[in-house]
Amino acid sequence: MTQTKTDPRVIRTRKLIMDSFITLSEGKEFKDITVKDITAEAMINRATFYHHFEDIYDLLEKALSEVLLVNLDSDTYRNDELNEETFVKIFEAVTNFQTSLSNRCHRGYEDTIARIIREQLEVLFHKLLVKQKGIGQEGALKTTAVMLSWGIYGASVEWKRNSQASPEEFIKAAVPYIEHGIHFNK
Amino acid sequence: MTQTKTDPRVIRTRKLIMDSFITLSEGKEFKDITVKDITAEAMINRATFYHHFEDIYDLLEKALSEVLLVNLDSDTYRNDELNEETFVKIFEAVTNFQTSLSNRCHRGYEDTIARIIREQLEVLFHKLLVKQKGIGQEGALKTTAVMLSWGIYGASVEWKRNSQASPEEFIKAAVPYIEHGIHFNK
DNA sequence: GGTGATTTGTCGCTTATGCAACACATTCCG
């Protein structure tokens, strides 16, 4: 690990930008937020924004990823097994995230958000699977991770649309079937 | 006015420091707050702190001044006459400030706080008096400003200790007598 | 009192951020 420590100014600036973006998101939709707005709110120069992010979509991506990961990290990486409990927690994180963000600010960008969530989930599942099943079957694990990420995301959409059940109950109903297929436990 | 515009980084850094100081003040007393705490909270380097403030007492001074001035500015500078209304508003600003800060965080620093308030008031009164009475009697106006600042501060202490009256009623009772002496209206 | 651990200020050198100006898109409105 050649961990070259990042300059604290970078961390601070990123945080200022992210926070400003989230603040502004509470007031208006994504499409109405300009880079100028963000940099003004964050009290940084516009050029500095572009030093950290490709463009505003890149910011959306990274901001959402971070928000989602904050939910996941603490609960999941602690006990790093992909068992039922972990599975439920991941699902809950996604539904939390969905309900907290999707009703405001991002009309017209559901697809982007969906993609971001799936990508994050895919990475997460892949990590967990590799840790559990070991390496040497990369292709299979990758595919499994992809399927799980799509599955979880789809389930969250379905849950949001129809279900009065708690996320936990909702997803637990499906766990046995999935489990049979992917063999949660070694 | 050779208004050399201040670097936005300076403004931002000052704000970060001030905000952090106020945040920390809500948690512990002034004497327990270190420069390190502040800079950590503000996400800036300790050396940078000293680039903006002499020491932590200097910060206290400037932070309090600012908080007080925020109360005063908007209400007072608009209609820039030193009439009864303005007088009452200033008194209310001071009592608000006193009650919001003095019960927490600053035990043992009442004197410092008192001095800061008086200095701010003195500057304010002096400005208002000069604007109203014109220049050419500097000494007298200066002295008047000093007396008013001490008077208002003393009244706020007295009000805090004894009175159940509103600040407005409390100070209005004294206005006629003061007015007689200093001729509020041209 | 003494000794080790913090905290405080200060320093030269490095680096991220600000500026101002630019060409280019996009939007808005008469």
Place this chain on the structure above:
DNA sequence: CGGAATGTGTTGCATAAGCGACAAATCACC
């Protein structure tokens, strides 16, 4: 339509902020 206004990215040079080390002061605990 046309042009004014606003937003987007990019650039080279100016500057505030970070680093790490330092001596001195202060604090804490025996």
